[in-house]
Amino acid sequence: SQTIHQWPATLVQPVGSPLSLECTVEGTSNPNLYWYRQAAGRGLQLLFYSVGIGQISSEVPQNLSASRPQDRQFILSSKKLLLSDSGFYLCAWSVLRDPTDTQYFGPGTRLTVL
Amino acid sequence: AQSVTQLGSHVSVSEGALVLLRCNYSSSVPPYLFWYVQYPNQGLQLLLKYTTGATLVKGINGFEAEFKKSETSFHLTKPSAHMSDAAEYFCAVSDQRGYSTLTFGKGTMLLVSP
Numbered sequence: 742s743q744t745i746h747q748w749p750a751t752l753v754q755p756v757g758s759p760l761s762l763e764c765t766v767e768g769t770s771n772p773n774l775y776w777y778r779q780a781a782g783r784g785l786q787l788l789f790y791s792v793g794i795g796q797i798s799s800e801v802p803q804n805l806s807a808s809r810p811q812d813r814q815f816i817l818s819s820k821k822l823l824l825s826d827s828g829f830y831l832c833a834w835s836v837l838r839d840p841t842d843t844q845y846f847g848p849g850t851r852l853t854v855l
Numbered sequence: 856a857q858s859v860t861q862l863g864s865h866v867s868v869s870e871g872a873l874v875l876l877r878c879n880y881s882s883s884v885p886p887y888l889f890w891y892v893q894y895p896n897q898g899l900q901l902l903l904k905y906t907t908g909a910t911l912v913k914g915i916n917g918f919e920a921e922f923k924k925s926e927t928s929f930h931l932t933k934p935s936a937h938m939s940d941a942a943e944y945f946c947a948v949s950d951q952r953g954y955s956t957l958t959f960g961k962g963t964m965l966l967v968s969p
Contacts (some may be wrong), residue, residue: 747898784961785899785945831898841887841906842949842956846898 743768745847747832749819753853754784760819762850764832767813771836774815776842787853791815792837827854857882857948861960869968874918874933876963878946881927887949888929889957890920894942902944905929916940941967 752761766772772828776788787800789807797807804823808816815832829851833844862877880886887906890898903914912921920931929946946960 785959789955805889833899841904843901843904844957845889845890845901846891848898849896851896 743834743845745832745834745845747797747830747847747850749850750848751851751853755822755855757821760822760826760852762817762830762832762852764815764817764847765813766834769834769836770815771837773837773842774798774809775835776815776817776829776834777831777833779831780825781847785831789817819826822854823824824854857886857909857950857958859946859948859958859960861944861946861963863963864961865964867966867968868936870938871935874931874936874940874965876931876946876965878920878929878931878945878960879927880929880946880948882948882950884950888920888922889947889949890914890918890929890931891945891947892916892942893945893962899945902931936965936967938967938969941965 746765748763774791778788780784781827789797789799791797791809794809804819806818830847831849832847835842858881860879889904890900890902894901902918903912905912905922913919918933920929922929943962943964945959945962949956
């Protein structure tokens, strides 16, 4: 069966520091991968999605970036964190070319920027 | 463009009472529809989905939802609420492109009192 991992589970970082969040999926190949953010009272915001290694699409302009160095690894990064980057970050995957795009979510990372 | 409206950011019920969470959508193509549940500090878990076929869909934990095309609705119900159902529920719609297609509602927090 498929499993999705995210780490770290929680992170407290000062403003201006770098960020690296990692997501890995097991038990499937060539998945679509997604990064979402939940900020208080703002629902789910799609940040990035990837349909293959090195293929990243950004949904919103911001100081975050994403990379997919391996088929089942998705990394969210920032060079300098802002207070507004605080939130709950969720990684998700779906089956490539599944027309329903059913997405399965990881456990999330709680990021607090102070 | 597709959109999802969840009526009521908070819904309160007593244990044993009917749960009804409302979701209306707009989509330019026949939609795929989803309900997810999120417990505190956890990722989203797929409750159920409608793709094609029977319009009454049964999911996990005793939940079900009915797709009503004429009303553009996909309301979530459960006959008898349990304390463990207290969580946030998200409705989502897919436009069948197969990636980055899910549009989420803003969520409804279900509160269950003894």
